[in-house]
Amino acid sequence: DTGVSQNPRHKITKRGQNVTFRCDPISEHNRLYWYRQTLGQGPEFLTYFQNEAQLEKSRLLSDRFSAERPKGSFSTLEIQRTEQGDSAMYLCASSFRAANTGELFFGEGSRLTVL
Amino acid sequence: AQKVTQAQTEISVVEKEDVTLDCVYETRDTTYYLFWYKQPPSGELVFLIRRNSFDEQNEISGRYSWNFQKSTSSFNFTITASQVVDSAVYFCALSEAKGGYQKVTFGTGTKLQVIP
Numbered sequence: 116d117t118g119v120s121q122n123p124r125h126k127i128t129k130r131g132q133n134v135t136f137r138c139d140p141i142s143e144h145n146r147l148y149w150y151r152q153t154l155g156q157g158p159e160f161l162t163y164f165q166n167e168a169q170l171e172k173s174r175l176l177s178d179r180f181s182a183e184r185p186k187g188s189f190s191t192l193e194i195q196r197t198e199q200g201d202s203a204m205y206l207c208a209s210s211f212r213a214a215n216t217g218e219l220f221f222g223e224g225s226r227l228t229v230l
Numbered sequence: 231a232q233k234v235t236q237a238q239t240e241i242s243v244v245e246k247e248d249v250t251l252d253c254v255y256e257t258r259d260t261t262y263y264l265f266w267y268k269q270p271p272s273g274e275l276v277f278l279i280r281r282n283s284f285d286e287q288n289e290i291s292g293r294y295s296w297n298f299q300k301s302t303s304s305f306n307f308t309i310t311a312s313q314v315v316d317s318a319v320y321f322c323a324l325s326e327a328k329g330g331y332q333k334v335t336f337g338t339g340t341k342l343q344v345i346p
Contacts, residue, residue: 157234157321157336158275171333204273217263217325219334221275 117141119222121207127228128197135193136225140209147190148219149182150206151175158206164190197229232257234324234337242343243312251307251340253322259283264298264305265323265334275321281305312344 120139128134140147145166150158161180162172166187176182179197184190194201204226208219233256243249255264266278279289281298289296293310309316319339326333 155338157323157338158334160333160335163333206275208275217265217280218277219275220277221267223272223274 119207119209119220121205121222121225123225124223125226125228127230129230130199131196133193133195134197134227135191136205136207136227138190138192138207138209138222140189140207141211141220142188144209144211144220145187146210147184148208148210149190149192150208152204152206152224153202161192161205194227197227199229202227202229232262232324232326232335234322234335236322236337236340238340239338240341240343242345244345245314246311248308248310249312249342251309251320251322251342253305253307253337255303255305255322255324257324257326259326261326263325265325266296266305266307267321267323267336269319269321269339271318278307278320309342312342314344314346317342317344 122137126134147164149161151161152158159175160173161176162182163170164184167184179195182192204224206221206224208221210219235254238252241249262283264281267275268278269275279296286298286300295308297306319341321339322337323334
């Protein structure tokens with residue numbers, strides 16, 4: 116399968132714990148995005164990488180959130196000291212800079228439940 | 231600031247009926263892009279179409295058609311002869327050509343249920 120891959124697909128954690136999600140984009144894609152989707156809502160932009168550089172972060176990304184893309188390939192999204200309000204689906208998407216379609220290729224998401 | 235409004239939260243139709251999903255957007259930019267994505271129960275968002283702000287030609291792809299009207303800031307999506315497999319949540323989205331990348335703003339989605 117050569118699509119965007121996200122792990123784990125589901126994570127249940129207790130409030131206060133740290134969690135980390137991983138995203139493997141389509142291999143030739145140099146742009147990577149993280150979105151968050153809560154129940155009944157559309158995805159909300161969190162952050163964007165071009166290669167290894169994090170070029171934009173949403174105000175939704177509090178200090179407890181950190182995202183990395185160390186070698187311009189896979190990315191991790193870590194949430195420290197989780198709160199119940201962090202419960203959501205975390206979506207990763209990738210795209211290729213030179214492509215003109217504007218299409219984002221999404222993974223199936225990582226669902227976080229904070230108890 | 232960008233905003234996308236999908237006023238229809240849920241729609242149910244009987245198979246083979248036509249259905250139109252509404253989308254209204256707001257943006258201050260003169261150059262922008264509009265999208266429709268489909269999110270089936272599996273959760274993965276699937277790209278359906280992208281339109282540029284300077285191209286108001288309507289588009290048809292099989293049973294799908296899109297009506298872009300800049301004068302009313304609308305980008306509606308019609309499914310003709312709906313099928314059960316069309317059941318999903320559909321998102322309209324908008325992006326500015328900011329910094330050469332797509333910071334996409336999504337609407338809240340319309341859940342379509344096609345009843346056999």
